[in-house]
Amino acid sequence: DTAVSQTPKYLVTQMGNDKSIKCEQNLGHDTMYWYKQDSKKFLKIMFSYNNKELIINETVPNRFSPKSPDKAHLNLHINSLELGDSAVYFCASSLTGTAYEQYFGPGTRLTVT
Amino acid sequence: GEDVEQSLFLSVREGDSSVINCTYTDSSSTYLYWYKQEPGAGLQLLTYIFSNMDMKQDQRLTVLLNKKDKHLSLRIADTQTGDSAIYFCAEIGPNFGNEKLTFGTGTRLTIIP
Numbered sequence: 001d002t003a004v005s006q007t008p009k010y011l012v013t014q015m016g017n018d019k020s021i022k023c024e025q026n027l028g029h030d031t032m033y034w035y036k037q038d039s040k041k042f043l044k045i046m047f048s049y050n051n052k053e054l055i056i057n058e059t060v061p062n063r064f065s066p067k068s069p070d071k072a073h074l075n076l077h078i079n080s081l082e083l084g085d086s087a088v089y090f091c092a093s094s095l096t097g098t099a100y101e102q103y104f105g106p107g108t109r110l111t112v113t
Numbered sequence: 114g115e116d117v118e119q120s121l122f123l124s125v126r127e128g129d130s131s132v133i134n135c136t137y138t139d140s141s142s143t144y145l146y147w148y149k150q151e152p153g154a155g156l157q158l159l160t161y162i163f164s165n166m167d168m169k170q171d172q173r174l175t176v177l178l179n180k181k182d183k184h185l186s187l188r189i190a191d192t193q194t195g196d197s198a199i200y201f202c203a204e205i206g207p208n209f210g211n212e213k214l215t216f217g218t219g220t221r222l223t224i225i226p
Contacts, residue, residue: 033213041150041199043216056213090155102214104148104156 003027004105006091012111013081020077021108023091031055032074033092033102034066043090049074050096081112117204117217124223131189133220135202138183142204145178146214147187150199159187159200189222197224 004025013019025032033056034046048056049068063079078085091105116138125131137145146161162169162176162185169176175188185202199219206213 035214041219043156043201043219045213045215048213058213092156101158101161103158106155 004091004093004103006089006105006108008108009106010109010111012113014113015081015083017081018077018079019081019110020075021089021091021110023074023076023105025072025091025093025103025105027093027103029093029095029103030071031094031096032068032071033094034074034076035090035092035104037088037090037107039087047074047076078110081110083112086110086112117202117215119200119202119217119220121218122221122223124225125192126225127192127194129192131187131192131196131222133187133189133200133202133222135185135187135217136183137185137202137204137215137217139204139206139215140183141206144205145176145185146201146203146205147174147176148201148203148216150201150219152198156201192222192224194224194226197222 007022031050033048035043036046037043046060047066052068065077068074088107088109090107092102094102118136143164144161147159148156149159150156160171160174162178173190177186199221201219202217203214
């Protein structure tokens with residue numbers, strides 16, 4: 001299927017652990033994004049990468065480190081997880097200059113206990 | 114910075130029209146969007162409008178843009194139970210290569226049978 005996919009869909013972990021979320025798109029896009037949706041459903045961008053280069057880095061703690069091994073993948077690694085990191089994380093992708101058509105993945109629900 | 118506001122809740126009888134409103138502050142917004150999020154799902158792009166347009170119609174959806182008042186609305190005609198979801202408006206600025214979507218708070222649409 002042509003889509004943006006994320007793994008895992010659900011992630012439950014304890015405070016202090018390190019975890020990664022993976023994102024892949026097969027749409028031929030060259031820009032990828034990570035968004036965070038908190039418990040009140042508020043959505044905010046965290047990062048964007050264009051052709052493996054970091055373009056947008058909002059005020060996100062440096063415990064969060066995105067990595068883009070190639071244009072089709074953007075992974076999110078989180079160190080020393082905190083309770084406040086619990087949220088749904090969405091990956092998205094688009095073509096350069098066409099950010100008006102951002103396609104979103106299904107989300108990863110992260111619960112930190 | 115950019116700010117996008119929406120009412121949090123809207124209840125509509127099945128078969129009636131739903132009107133979801135959004136206000137934004139960034140006068141340089143180039144595109145404005147409506148996304149739909151069904152329970153437990155990702156974001157689905159419904160429609161978007163370029164900032165030099167006043168109206169866009171797509172089947173049951175009508176988008177109205179009042180650029181002077183920075184007001185965007187989404188009208189859903191003949192609302193159905195499948196329209197129950199959270200609707201997010203979003204805007205994007207003109208900085209090509211550094212685009213990020215700024216989302217509103219989301220409006221939860223509930224359909225009354």
